[in-house]
Amino acid sequence: MWRQLLPIGRDAASGGYRRFAWTRADSECRRWFEEQARGRGLTYEIDRNGNQWAWLGEPARGDAVVTGSHLDSVPDGGAFDGPLGVVSAFAALDELRRRGARFAKPLGIVNFGDEEGARFGLACVGSRLTAGALTVEQAHRLTDGDGVTLPQAMEAAGHDPGAIGPDPERLDLIGAFVELHVEQGRALDLSGDRVGIASAIWPHGRWRFDFRGEANHAGTTRLADRRDPMLSYAGTVLAARREAELAGAVATFGKIAVEPNGVNAVPSLVRGWLDSRASDQKSLDAVVDGVRQAARAHAREHGVTLDVERESFTPVVEFDHALRDELARILGGDTDLRVPVLGTGAGHDAGILSGRVPTAMLFVRNPTGVSHSPAESADEDDCVAGVLALADVLEGLACT
Known part of the structure; x- marks a missing residue:
């Protein structure tokens, strides 16, 4: 999965990624997501705001467990910010199937659109629209550097802009949302831990x-x-x-x-x-x-x-304490695994959704602390540790 994504939207000169919302590179990433979903026999759909969803089970009871992140990038961004969370979500599902896990709750994997705001200047457009944190009128006024409006860009990419807006019915399906993300800093590198749990997002x-x-x-x-x-x-x-x-x-x-x-x-x-x-x-x-x-x-x-x-x-976001504590319990368990809890200055879709559904985040160690740059990195062993941690969390939340 990782090798399939790596070439998409990569600039040969800088080595960074330019996967801007509703562009050709973004469309290629979205096709990749659909292929991964359908290849696993998941129900695939695109919501009214252009976010992509893959479902195992029928989300109808308001207790679905959802994971995922985003696939777009900042200008000349790194390979891990966003895509690591989406790749890990599919990999965690594969791991749970390998374990023979029995799901008691529906499981969803999501790719939120336009998280970075690189094209239209506003971060987390897809999740903001869904949560009602961005009005339709405000969304219609967003323009890129060439004067193309968000509705025009969406329509050119084959999505109906007339459908965008709050989606409370969809959010009501979700009982917990857990987003895995590469750490955008060096807290885990300095502590020697591979995986951490987010406590809060700074106001920004x-x-x-x-x-x-x-x-x-x-x-x-x-x-x-x-x-x-x-x-x-x-x-x-x-x-x-x-x-x-x-x-x-x-x-x-x-x-x-x-x-x-x-x-x-x-x-x-x-x-x-x-x-x-x-x-x-x-x-x-x-x-x-x-x-x-x-x-x-x-x-x-x-x-x-x-x-x-x-x-x-965005005001300070305190992640749901009960869900955060549950993640710590699942990952700590009866073992000696130490899972640090840390704050972050970076915004995320999980922060936008936190006002409507219980949300939590897992961080994977970034040895350099560099992010939003081609130098952004994470070791393969740490990424695998993140996948296994996410699989443990999903098993604890969604399986019998």
């Missing part, structure tokens, strides 16, 4: 900063006569690092758009996106407020105007 959000100045000639405009928004932006980037360090949080300006984007022109607009995350809401607020105040000061200094808009926000 994305803010767009628009600095508007005056376009002018780079060679003939005196420095004193310039209204250069790039200077305000540069000062704000440094302020974000400073504020994050003071609050014990993280803050990143990782995306920028410049107009007119000419080598020999003073920009008229610099638009930058801030991603900030912290272990608690108070710390996150302190970082964002500090960055905003610094941006305003730099804008005044350089004679430019500033607009700040929050584009997305």
Whole structure:
């Protein structure tokens, strides 16, 4: 399974993946998912929001156990973020069948669409729509860098955009959702553990900063006569690092758009996106407020105007304590297996669904801690340990 996925959407120059929502690479990943589902005799379906589902048993009683993740990627992302959870879900089912496990509850495997938000700028679109955390009107306003709207992209890929929207009936089928994911950090590597359990997702959000100045000639405009928004932006980037360090949080300006984007022109607009995350809401607020105040000061200094808009926000997500404790009991059992519980600053579909269904997460060790990069990695033995842990969890939750 892993070898089949590896070539899809891979950029030859960077070695990273560009599996953006509703593109050709995404369609190839989706075909792979369908083939895996049908090849195992599972009932395959696509829901109204384009998420893919594979079912063992009939989900009707509200106690289905579901696992899975996503197959799309960030620009030049790694091979493990998302796909590891989907591959492991199918592999865990294979392992349970090898064990001769008898299922007492329906089992579902899911591939949520557009989790990374690489194309339309909003993460977890598929799960947000399903959970009602993204309205149809908001979804219709999402556009990519070429001006293509989300509905247009979905229609071009063969999905009916007129059907999108909240799907409470589907969520009512789920009694527990467990997502396996490569760790996006080094906590497990530092502790020497192969697998961990998530405790919570830090509150996090994305803010767009628009600095508007005056376009002018780079060679003939005196420095004193310039209204250069790039200077305000540069000062704000440094302020974000400073504020994050003071609050014990993280803050990143990782995306920028410049107009007119000419080598020999003073920009008229610099638009930058801030991603900030912290272990608690108070710390996150302190970082964002500090960055905003610094941006305003730099804008005044350089004679430019500033607009700040929050584009997305997710409050702290405490995973279901009872389900989390059940995972720890299943994996610990009567053995000496130590399964650490750790928080994460990365958002996930499990976090979006947590307000509607009991959710939990398993992490697989990442020896470098690198993620959202071609250097993202996990050792094969650790991946196998993750599959076996997921199989144990699914057996404990869904089997007699």
